[in-house]
Amino acid sequence: MTKYxxxxxxxxxxxxxxxxxxxxxKAMAExxxxxxxxxxxxxPGSKNDLPAWANRTGNLYLGDEEEGSVFHFFLxxx
Amino acid sequence: MSHHDEPQTASGGGPALSPExxxxxxxxxxxxVAGELKRLGLDPARPKRVALIASKGTLDMAYPPLILxxxxxxxxxxxxxxxxxxxLEIVKKSKSAHLKVPPLANPAMPVPMPNIIGVLPGMTxxxxxxxxxxxxxxxxxxxxxxxxxAKENGVRLIACQMSLDVLGIKKEDLLDGLEFAGAGAFLDFxxxxxxxLFV
Numbered sequence: 001m002t003k004y005x006x007x008x009x010x011x012x013x014x015x016x017x018x019x020x021x022x023x024x025x026k027a028m029a030e031x032x033x034x035x036x037x038x039x040x041x042x043x044p045g046s047k048n049d050l051p052a053w054a055n056r057t058g059n060l061y062l063g064d065e066e067e068g069s070v071f072h073f074f075l076x077x078x
Numbered sequence: 079m080s081h082h083d084e085p086q087t088a089s090g091g092g093p094a095l096s097p098e099x100x101x102x103x104x105x106x107x108x109x110x111v112a113g114e115l116k117r118l119g120l121d122p123a124r125p126k127r128v129a130l131i132a133s134k135g136t137l138d139m140a141y142p143p144l145i146l147x148x149x150x151x152x153x154x155x156x157x158x159x160x161x162x163x164x165x166l167e168i169v170k171k172s173k174s175a176h177l178k179v180p181p182l183a184n185p186a187m188p189v190p191m192p193n194i195i196g197v198l199p200g201m202t203x204x205x206x207x208x209x210x211x212x213x214x215x216x217x218x219x220x221x222x223x224x225x226x227x228a229k230e231n232g233v234r235l236i237a238c239q240m241s242l243d244v245l246g247i248k249k250e251d252l253l254d255g256l257e258f259a260g261a262g263a264f265l266d267f268x269x270x271x272x273x274x275l276f277v
Contacts, residue, residue, distance in 0.1 A: 016217045018149040022227055025152040056126075056153040 004062055004074045006038035007031060013042050013070065020046045021053050024075070028059060031077045036062065039073040046073060119270050126155040129268035131276045135167030137177040137209055137221070143277045144168075144224035150273075151231035158234035160264040161256075163241050165277075168221065169253050175222050181205035188212070229255050236264060 010027045012020045020041055027037055039050065047064060050073050054061035062074035095103070115121055128150040132143040143159050150157040167173045181187055182196035187205060195201060213220070219227070228235060236257045242249070249258065257263075268274050 014217045018145045018152065018224075019217070019219065021149055021152040022231070025231075053153055056155075 004036055004038070006074065007035040009038040009040060011040050012046070013040055015041060016043045017045050017049065021049055024050065024053060025057075028057075028075065028077055033077055035077050037075045037077070039071075039075065041071050041073065042069055044071075046071065050075065124270075126150075126153075126273070127267075127271040128155050128157040128273045128275075129264070129271035130157070130159045130274075131264070132159050132161050132165035132168055133163055134277065135164030135173070135177065137179040137206055139277060140168045140177050140221050141218075141224075143275075144221065144228060146275070147233045148224060148227050148231060151228070151233050155272075156232075157228075158236055158264075158267050159228070160236045160238060160259075161241075162238035163245070166237060166241055166245065166247060166252070169225070169235060169237060169256060170247070170251055171253055172251065174225065174253060175220065177221060178202050178206040179209050225253065234267075238264075 008027060008031060010023055012023055015023065020039065020043055024037070024039055027039075031037055039046070050064075051061040053059075054075055058078045060076040060078065062076055064074070065072045112121075116124070128147065130143045130147055132140070134140070143165075147157040147159050161169050167177060179187075180196070180202050181191040181204075182193055182202070184191075184196075184205075189208065191201065191205065196205075210220075225235070234257060235253075235255065236259050237249075237252055239258045239260050241247070242252075242258070
């Protein structure tokens with residue numbers, strides 16, 4: 001089981017670039033500082049794109065977990 | 079930027095300035111330096127800026143500027159796309175959802191099509207349909223969807239006024255929410271851009 005406890009989960013399964021980032025930005029805007037967003041996705045590109053997004057926007061990329069072809073990404077709002 | 083230090087007493091052995099005057103001078107210096115840095119485009123608080131030119135009117139070439147601009151907006155960057163010449167097709171009401179990709183002289187098509195076949199009537203339509211189908215199956219948004227997302231996220235969409243005039247396109251032929259400007263306005267935006275791409 002995951003070591004993070006997200007306040008919100010975002011379903012990006014089936015989405016490809018640029019959708020995961022656009023949805024992430026929207027979802028993160030609705031979180032409070034310190035809260036954690038889980039992004040469930042199937043786009044392998046997100047493994048590089050989401051850390052880059054976090055770095056650029058000042059949020060914290062906590063890590064990812066793989067479940068077969070499904071990825072779980074965890075971001076913490078600054 | 080970190081807080082500036084306490085104002086130092088005037089050196090040189092002259093009479094010391096009052097703390098109020100020192101604070102006033104320090105504040106004025108801070109404002110002037112910040113203003114000058116900003117003028118030079120060195121304001122550290124300024125968001126990164128992406129300036130894109132879309133000059134092609136085919137389906138394959140409509141994607142890169144729109145994907146980059148929407149992603150830039152998602153990454154808290156400022157983005158603008160300058161649509162010029164055939165790039166205006168991307169923002170035409172009648173064409174935006176029906177852009178085509180030509181199979182002729184395009185050896186990169188995933189299903190290779192000899193030029194002798196590519197010249198036949200209906201082949202461009204077929205290749206375009208195929209590409210739209212791949213995009214749909216791949217979960218890639220359509221061009222109209224990307225344009226909507228660009229607008230929602232504050233991407234500036236600028237139509238080249240000169241191209242409009244030369245190609246006989248009317249403003250009402252184009253989508254809502256566009257700006258109309260020339261090279262000067264684009265360069266003014268691009269002069270302070272961190273990334274500039276011509277597509």
